[in-house]
Amino acid sequence: xxxxxxxxxxxxxxxxxxxxxxxxxxxxxxxxxxxxxxxxxxxxxxxxxxxxxxxxxxxxxxxxxxxxxxxxxxxxxxxxxxxxxxxxxxxxxxxxxxxxxxxxxxxxxxxxxxxxxxxxxxxxxxxxxxxxxxxxxxxxxxxxxxxxxxxxxxxxxxxxxxxxxxxxxxxxxxxxxxxxxxxxxxxxxxxxxxxxxxxxxxxxxxxxxxxxxxxxxxxxxxxxxxxxxxxxxxxxxxxxxxxxxxxxxxxxxxxxxxxxxxxxxxxxxxxxxxxxxxxxxxxxxxxxxxxxxxxxxxxxxxxxxxxxxxxxxxxxxxxxxxxxxxxxxxxxxxxxxxxxxxxxxxxxxxxxxxxxxxxxxxxxxxxxxxxxxxxxxxxxxxxxxxxxxxxxxxxxxxxxxxxxxxxxxxxxxxxxxxxxxxxxxxxxxxxxxxxxxxxxxxxxxxxxxxxxxxxxxxxxxxxxxxxxxxxxxxxxxxxxxxxxxxxxxxxxxxxxxxxxxxxxxxxxxxxxxxxxxxxxxxxxxxxxxxxxxxxxxxxxxxxxxxxxxxxxxxxxxxxxxxxxxxxxxxxxxxxxxxxxxxxxxxxxxxxx
Numbered sequence: 001x002x003x004x005x006x007x008x009x010x011x012x013x014x015x016x017x018x019x020x021x022x023x024x025x026x027x028x029x030x031x032x033x034x035x036x037x038x039x040x041x042x043x044x045x046x047x048x049x050x051x052x053x054x055x056x057x058x059x060x061x062x063x064x065x066x067x068x069x070x071x072x073x074x075x076x077x078x079x080x081x082x083x084x085x086x087x088x089x090x091x092x093x094x095x096x097x098x099x100x101x102x103x104x105x106x107x108x109x110x111x112x113x114x115x116x117x118x119x120x121x122x123x124x125x126x127x128x129x130x131x132x133x134x135x136x137x138x139x140x141x142x143x144x145x146x147x148x149x150x151x152x153x154x155x156x157x158x159x160x161x162x163x164x165x166x167x168x169x170x171x172x173x174x175x176x177x178x179x180x181x182x183x184x185x186x187x188x189x190x191x192x193x194x195x196x197x198x199x200x201x202x203x204x205x206x207x208x209x210x211x212x213x214x215x216x217x218x219x220x221x222x223x224x225x226x227x228x229x230x231x232x233x234x235x236x237x238x239x240x241x242x243x244x245x246x247x248x249x250x251x252x253x254x255x256x257x258x259x260x261x262x263x264x265x266x267x268x269x270x271x272x273x274x275x276x277x278x279x280x281x282x283x284x285x286x287x288x289x290x291x292x293x294x295x296x297x298x299x300x301x302x303x304x305x306x307x308x309x310x311x312x313x314x315x316x317x318x319x320x321x322x323x324x325x326x327x328x329x330x331x332x333x334x335x336x337x338x339x340x341x342x343x344x345x346x347x348x349x350x351x352x353x354x355x356x357x358x359x360x361x362x363x364x365x366x367x368x369x370x371x372x373x374x375x376x377x378x379x380x381x382x383x384x385x386x387x388x389x390x391x392x393x394x395x396x397x398x399x400x401x402x403x404x405x406x407x408x409x410x411x412x413x414x415x416x417x418x419x420x421x422x423x424x425x426x427x428x429x430x431x432x433x434x435x436x437x438x439x440x441x442x443x444x445x446x447x448x449x450x451x452x453x454x455x456x457x458x459x460x461x462x463x464x465x466x467x468x469x470x471x472x473x474x475x476x477x478x479x480x481x482x483x484x485x486x487x488x489x490x491x492x493x494x495x496x497x498x499x500x501x502x503x504x505x506x507x508x509x510x511x512x513x514x515x516x517x518x519x520x521x522x523x524x525x526x527x528x529x530x531x532x533x534x535x536x537x538x539x540x541x542x543x544x545x546x547x548x549x550x551x552x553x554x555x556x557x558x559x560x561x562x563x564x565x566x567x568x569x570x571x572x573x574x575x576x577x578x579x580x581x582x583x584x585x586x587x588x589x590x591x592x
Contacts, residue, residue, distance in 0.1 A: 002333050003223075003244070003252045005317050006259075007195050009278055010251035013355065014258060021250050022177035024067040025256075026210070027060035030149070031158040032142050036124070036133025040141040042157065050263040059263060063156060065391055066173045067165055069180035069204050073219075078172050080117060081129065081163035082156035085149050092143045094151045118194050119394050123168040129405055132157075152218045158544040179534060181246070191243035195252070203249040204238050209258045209328055216323025219505040221330045222230065223256070224249075260321075268292060270368070271386035273320045279338060280315040287316065287341055289395050290592065294349075294365040302346045310341035316393060330385055343398030351434060352427030353447045353543035354558075355565035362447075363423030370424040375408040392431075400435035403550055410553050414490045426561045433554035449562035456540040458550035460496045461559025463532045464489065467507045469567055470525050473518060474510040485560075493556045 008017040010018055017024065033041035047058040066079040078087050085092070090107030091100045111133045118126035132138055157163045164170070185201045192199045208220025226241045233241055239249075259266045259276040268288050269276045277288055290298050320332030349365050356363035371389055375381040383461070409429050413420060434444045444460075453459075468485045484506055485492075492499035506531065511554065514522035537543060548556060 001195075001331065002319060003248075004195050005335060006255040007248050007251035008280070009253040009259070009317075012252050012280075014179060014251075017254055018247070018251060020174070021181075021247075022067055022069075022174040023064050023164075023255070025062045025146075025357075026065050026154060028063040028065065028154050028156050029155070030146060030155045031162060032088070032155055033158050034128055034132045036128050036159065037421040038128055038133075038135055038138065039419035040132065040138040040145075042147045043142070048263075060154075060569065063162060063164065064379045065154070065156065065360075067207070070176045070184060076106060076109040076115045076297040078106065079115060080176075082154065082171055083153050084155045085146065086151075087485040087539075088155050088157070089139065089143050089146065092149075093147045094149050094153065096151060108558065117169070117172055121168045122174055125163045125168060126169065127158075127168055128159045129157050129163060141481065145338045153223060162528070176266060176341050185246055185411075189240065191240065193243060193245040193248055195244055200245055202240060202244040206244070207241060207247045207253045209253055209256045209260070211257060212274060212321060212323050212328065214269070214322050215325075216328065216583070217326050218232060220517070221323045221326055223252075223330075225327065234588070239310045259394065270390070271372070271380060271383040273322050273383055273387065275318060275320045275390070275525050276330070277318040279317070283314055283338060285338065285342070286392065287345060290345055291348075292368045293389065294366055294367045299349050299365040302342060303350060305342055305346055307339055307343040310339065310342075312337065312342060314338040316341045320390075322383075331383070332391070334391075336395070340396075341394055344394060345394055348393040348449055350429075351431040354423050354427045354430060354561060355448050355569070357565045357568055359563065360569035363427065366424035371428055372429050374412055374425045375405065378410055381408065392435075398434065400439060401432045403432075403436070406436070406550055407433035410493075410550070411555070413557060414493065417486050419563060420485065421488065422495065426557060429554050429557050433551060433558070436551060445558050449566040453553075453559075454494075454539045455533055455555050456536050456545050457548050457555035458535045458559035459532050459539065460492065460500070460544065460548075461556035461561075462563040463529065463536070463559075464492050464503065464531065464556075465560045465563035465567070466525060466562075469508075470507055470510045470514065470529075473525065474513040475519050489560075493560075495547050495554050497542075500544050548554070 029046055031044040033044055035041055046061040048061045050059045051055050065082040068077055070077055087106045091103040095103045115130045150461040184204055190200050191202050206224055208222045212221055222240050226238050251570040266276050266278055316338045317335050322329045322331055351390045354363055373379040375385055392401050411423050430445055437444055468483050471484050488499045511522055
């Protein structure tokens, strides 16, 4: 269960915050520096560099600030010495139109709290803050200094250091928080907690989850919330519809707030979904980084992995979230042993292995962004397709890629003339195709050319590659602006019976030129054509199939790629042999 795993994460990693529920760690980008006399001094930015992908950006540094004991979506509930800028400074350039009075009311409540607590505790720093707010001109100086602040910016007061770090301030807020929370929980009654199973008091509402973004409210979103009559059952109020003990509600929210931070390595945003992931015990292995970056050394280690020797019982968790207004949406959730996840990743990369046509070696493992680009021109396919890829990588063949992915990959390949032989595109098609063939109980398509494969679609793909090789060889040093594949690939891969008679006519013209210039190459290539034509006729019972279904189109892609890879590997090998025998002519020509 997701919330149980989150609560366990908080117990293991966020014990200090759980022990002091009146205070929480939040990003605070600015300190308002105040002198002991209450004069405004300056604004101190609190920014730290964070690496996001290939960029380094500045983000607000975290600070332990007061936590509200009640929901703040209605009413005036200021926090002590650190709060939203509208509470601390009132209306300013950050105030949206029509909210001026709202901001002034919140500011007045914030100032009254400062004065009341300063009087109660006699704390010198709080007294300095009270003197600051007694001087409108000094407050206005702070407003001007923060005129570029955005709505919702959190700021804190500082008198020789953040006021929230003073012992008197923390002690006062703990007492205030405990009293307010006890009153709220008492009104909510008791029930059995869905997370711990204990019977006792339940939280009437849960605190907001912050930092998600992706369409959610800046003030935070809720994972478990019943704020409308239609969401409630049997007269239960608010979160009595999904009872969770106050400490467990705090635990799962703390865990989400921590995991969703962009600076701790537990979050990746892909296609509008925030994926968070963690392990029960600390581990250096990061499955999302492996999928995202596909580091060759890590992938090679995975491909050599024997799960029977290294089972790795550590538990892996991963969840995907987006938001709609005030609500958090769960898009994905999986819990599995890390050993099983590693085995699935091994199969993920092994299933996409193909030869690289240009280097005549096994292609490097595909990165996630390359696979997304293979499905969408902008590299931003619909989120359901991105989720399908990640599920296939993490959960293995139990979550096979469907025909929607195969259709998208085939469509992109048909229109990508310059990228038609890119290994990551072909590797993705091989994985999709084999997922379907495995479910049908049919033999799987290999990584490299299989001369024994007799499926007509695969043979048609090979045949197109041979016709293209004939064209390249006949052109010699003349640049080929448009190949026969550029003209006929789409038609040949869907309706071979229409395309190949035209290709045969063009092929004969190129062969006649080869007969004059490179007779050896002509004989070899013509023999390849005759051999493949004979196999197609025997397998299909006719000259060419009239049309190819999606499986057939996938086989066609692999046949075309495999033949090109094999031909170029043979050409390179032959050239190396000839280089060792000076003066010997060659009948092989490597395509440019």
